[in-house]
Amino acid sequence: MDRVRTIFKKPFLLGLLGLILALLATLPFYAPPYTPILLIGILMYIIITVSWVIFSGPTGYISLASAAFFGVGIYTSAILGKVLPLPIVVGIGGLLSFCLALLVGAITLRLRGIYFAIFTFGLVVLIKELLLYWEINITHTRGRFVVLESNNTIYYVLLIIFVLTMLTAYFIRRSKFGLALQSIGENEEAAAHMGVNVTMVKVITFAISAIFAGAAGAIMATRWTYIDPYVAFNPLLSFMPVLMAIFGGMGQLYGPIIGATIFAFLQEELTTKFPFYYMLIFGIVLVVTILFLPNGLVGLIPKLWRRSSGGQRANT
Amino acid sequence: MIVRILNVVIDGLLMGGIYALIAMGLSLQYGVARVFNISHGEFIMLGAFATWLLYTAFGINPLVSLAIVGPIVFIIGFLLHRTLFTSLRIRSASPAAYEGSSLLASFGLLFIIQYIALAIWGNALKGYTYLSVPVNIGGALFAANRMVTLAFAVGIGLVFYFFLARTHLGKAIRAAAQDPATAGLMGVNINLVLALCFGFGALMAGIAGSLLSMCFPVYATMGLQYTIIAIVVVVLGGLGSIPGSFLGGFIIGLIGSAMSYWQPGLAVAAYYLLFIILLLVRPAGILGKK
Numbered sequence: 129m130d131r132v133r134t135i136f137k138k139p140f141l142l143g144l145l146g147l148i149l150a151l152l153a154t155l156p157f158y159a160p161p162y163t164p165i166l167l168i169g170i171l172m173y174i175i176i177t178v179s180w181v182i183f184s185g186p187t188g189y190i191s192l193a194s195a196a197f198f199g200v201g202i203y204t205s206a207i208l209g210k211v212l213p214l215p216i217v218v219g220i221g222g223l224l225s226f227c228l229a230l231l232v233g234a235i236t237l238r239l240r241g242i243y244f245a246i247f248t249f250g251l252v253v254l255i256k257e258l259l260l261y262w263e264i265n266i267t268h269t270r271g272r273f274v275v276l277e278s279n280n281t282i283y284y285v286l287l288i289i290f291v292l293t294m295l296t297a298y299f300i301r302r303s304k305f306g307l308a309l310q311s312i313g314e315n316e317e318a319a320a321h322m323g324v325n326v327t328m329v330k331v332i333t334f335a336i337s338a339i340f341a342g343a344a345g346a347i348m349a350t351r352w353t354y355i356d357p358y359v360a361f362n363p364l365l366s367f368m369p370v371l372m373a374i375f376g377g378m379g380q381l382y383g384p385i386i387g388a389t390i391f392a393f394l395q396e397e398l399t400t401k402f403p404f405y406y407m408l409i410f411g412i413v414l415v416v417t418i419l420f421l422p423n424g425l426v427g428l429i430p431k432l433w434r435r436s437s438g439g440q441r442a443n444t
Numbered sequence: 445m446i447v448r449i450l451n452v453v454i455d456g457l458l459m460g461g462i463y464a465l466i467a468m469g470l471s472l473q474y475g476v477a478r479v480f481n482i483s484h485g486e487f488i489m490l491g492a493f494a495t496w497l498l499y500t501a502f503g504i505n506p507l508v509s510l511a512i513v514g515p516i517v518f519i520i521g522f523l524l525h526r527t528l529f530t531s532l533r534i535r536s537a538s539p540a541a542y543e544g545s546s547l548l549a550s551f552g553l554l555f556i557i558q559y560i561a562l563a564i565w566g567n568a569l570k571g572y573t574y575l576s577v578p579v580n581i582g583g584a585l586f587a588a589n590r591m592v593t594l595a596f597a598v599g600i601g602l603v604f605y606f607f608l609a610r611t612h613l614g615k616a617i618r619a620a621a622q623d624p625a626t627a628g629l630m631g632v633n634i635n636l637v638l639a640l641c642f643g644f645g646a647l648m649a650g651i652a653g654s655l656l657s658m659c660f661p662v663y664a665t666m667g668l669q670y671t672i673i674a675i676v677v678v679v680l681g682g683l684g685s686i687p688g689s690f691l692g693g694f695i696i697g698l699i700g701s702a703m704s705y706w707q708p709g710l711a712v713a714a715y716y717l718l719f720i721i722l723l724l725v726r727p728a729g730i731l732g733k734k
Binding site for chain 2: 188190235239241242243245246247250253254257258260261264265367370374404405407408410411412413414415418419422
């Protein structure tokens with residue numbers, strides 16, 4: 129566990145994190161009421177993005193299932209929100225996403241690379257189509273109403289999920305498990321020969337990462353009064369985390385946070401005014417990032433650092 | 445009863461021709477050029493809009509438009525590969541890394557093309573009528589324009605098959621499909637061949653879009669559904685197998701037509717179930733080699 133101890137040896141970093149967390153936790157008491165609403169959107173994207181990075185970052189498997197996990201959370205909330213208290217509903221949302229991811233992981237074990245991406249994307253559309261069929265032909269109701277929660281409640285629940293997501297991401301990264309994931313990403317066959325239980329590691333990590341997207345979906349559903357399969361299983365939510373993570377950079381844990389914050393903020397500001405142009409910008413940034421910033425914004429920092437210090441620190 | 449079955453079968457074959465064309469295009473782009481082009485359907489949309497525009501604004505016959513739209517879409521695809529995908533390919537550490545990054549880049553292209561179209565044309569349905577006289581086939585009625593689309597789809601498929609099988613360039617493409625590195629060593633200009641394949645893929649999508657616009661409404665978000673079908677067909681037929689894609693197109697057309705007749709709400713779900721089962725049972729496809 130000495131890897132884990134390293135962070136506690138840095139009192140400055142720990143203090144800074146504590147301060148940011150304290151500021152975020154007390155925010156609704158002093159900030160204008162619009163701020164928590166903006167932060168709800170940003171936190172939601174950070175959670176989904178980091179949850180995506182936990183599995184896809186080290187392994188290199190491009191998962192497009194985020195929307196499916198998020199949607200499962202939304203539907204859990206829509207169905208159980210009226211009968212069960214909120215924390216339990218959020219927990220069940222996470223648990224059901226975990227189960228779905230376990231199932232998907234077990235089926236897609238044999239698929240590599242591109243097929244995994246297509247399969248997971250297909251999952252989102254398949255669930256959406258089946259739900260639509262169910263609602264139109266069997267229950268004869270299109271969509272559902274969700275019990276509303278106050279913005280502050282949503283904000284605090286998201287903040288708790290955010291902290292749990294970051295802690296999980298941090299500890300997975302720093303553990304033997306994370307090392308195994310990294311080795312799978314570099315060379316899966318070699319990892320298997322080194323004694324890594326490739327299948328188990330992949331499925332468990334994928335399932336754990338899904339919990340957070342599901343829990344986020346369960347709480348976010350209470351912000352929208354009405355949901356239907358189109359809202360809940362919007363494929364865009366599968367692409368957003370990928371772009372945000374790549375744009376921010378996956379080399380450091382704060383990379384996805386930066387990427388998600390920038391895009392969530394842009395989305396809040398631009399979608400209502402210029403819906404078409406926002407998505408156009410989204411596409412252009414995606415292509416430009418892949419072409420010119422393969423390591424994301426975070427990857428730029430060491431480059432700039434080296435340039436500004438004139439190579440003197442290159443040896444240290 | 446027989447008329448009903450005839451209806452389903454003929455409708456399946458008519459759709460199948462278009463699917464075959466679209467899937468052959470994707471098969472060239474993924475099977476040879478190694479770009480899993482999720483924006484494939486957007487080229488269909490571009491072809492459809494171009495044909496609609498030429499017909500309504502300049503009164504150009506849609507069949508004549510094929511000869512205009514095809515080369516334009518081909519050039520767009522060719523240039524995209526020469527610039528975007530070639531530089532990605534050169535930078536990628538491994539073929540697997542290239543597949544991942546080109547997939548994501550094509551997602552970007554999807555949004556760029558689709559939202560440019562939305563910004564220009566909005567999201568309303570557009571359309572025109574051309575050759576919509578009914579044709580009677582054994583009691584089943586079909587519009588003449590759909591017969592024309594099938595004839596063109598089959599014709600283009602056959603021409604391309606013979607191009608691959610008989611010409612020098614076709615041989616180079618087949619060599620590049622088997623092993624790009626070795627083909628390069630044998631004197632094949634690999635970057636040119638891959639770009640040509642990507643261009644041909646776009647060309648087939650564009651022509652399919654032109655043909656579709658004669659029978660169905662045109663709208664900016666029409667592309668993705670055809671991309672999804674093309675993916676299923678390509679997996680069904682076997683990656684990189686042109687005859688497989690051609691055959692697979694008709695199979696999916698028939699399945700889709702039967703599903704639409706029996707349970708219209710489940711057609712897309714049926715494609716996906718088929719896709720999932722295929723991936724698990726026979727990932728090499730019906731005509732693919734292991």
